[in-house]
Amino acid sequence: MREQKNRIVPVILGLLGAYLLFVIITITLWDGAERTPDQLDWDDRQQHNVATIATLQMGMEQAQVLSLLGSPDFNEAFTASDGVQMQILRYRTHRLKGDGMTTEDETTPLLFRDGVLAAWGKTALAQLEP
Template sequence: MNYVKVLTVAAAMMALSGCVVAIGDNDEHDSSNNSSWKKTQKLNNQVISQLNLGDELASVRGQLGTPDFSESFRDEGNETVVLFYRTHHEHSDGETSKDECTPLVFKNGVLTGWGDKAYRQL
């Protein structure tokens, strides 16, 4: 009788050894990634909403960190720097694009504007 129980338990163990039970959201890995960019966007929006015209480039970089994109050029002796920070979601492609960012425009190291209008006026 013990022999039958042992064989039954062994057969059950072998049959179930390859089974995996998934509990919860199928997109758990994606959710943690989504959570990361959502937190970044939220933080960037909070910081940008507190900026003031005239803030210095170094101060803003200190608050927001490394931009997602940046551009710079010199024209007629004036240096222009544009930093792009992710602030909204447009595409579910796993990549950040410029159209998902808010541009911050600095002239000679001073914040002169932000948003599409400020960027288009360059």
């Protein structure tokens, strides 16, 4: 009977050690996994948007901006009278009311002309006025 207990203890300790190793690896990989902007909660996303917009450069391709910022909160597009394709992507950068909704006045607009970043902020919208 005693011999059976002596054999069971190493098996139990081995299983416990394997389980702990599994948990440590899972937690390490889970915490270390990089999240996309679309996977961030609203507060982290807003901070990400502010920091990323500050690094944008005129002339960046729209696809590159989308890869950095993720899906916009608002998206508008039209063709200008001269045939240029215009698109305005708006990203939330400053919360005004804690009402659970994002409104356009809480966003920073990015203006693209034919898929190239041309302006952002209030300047972007001023370019559209006649």
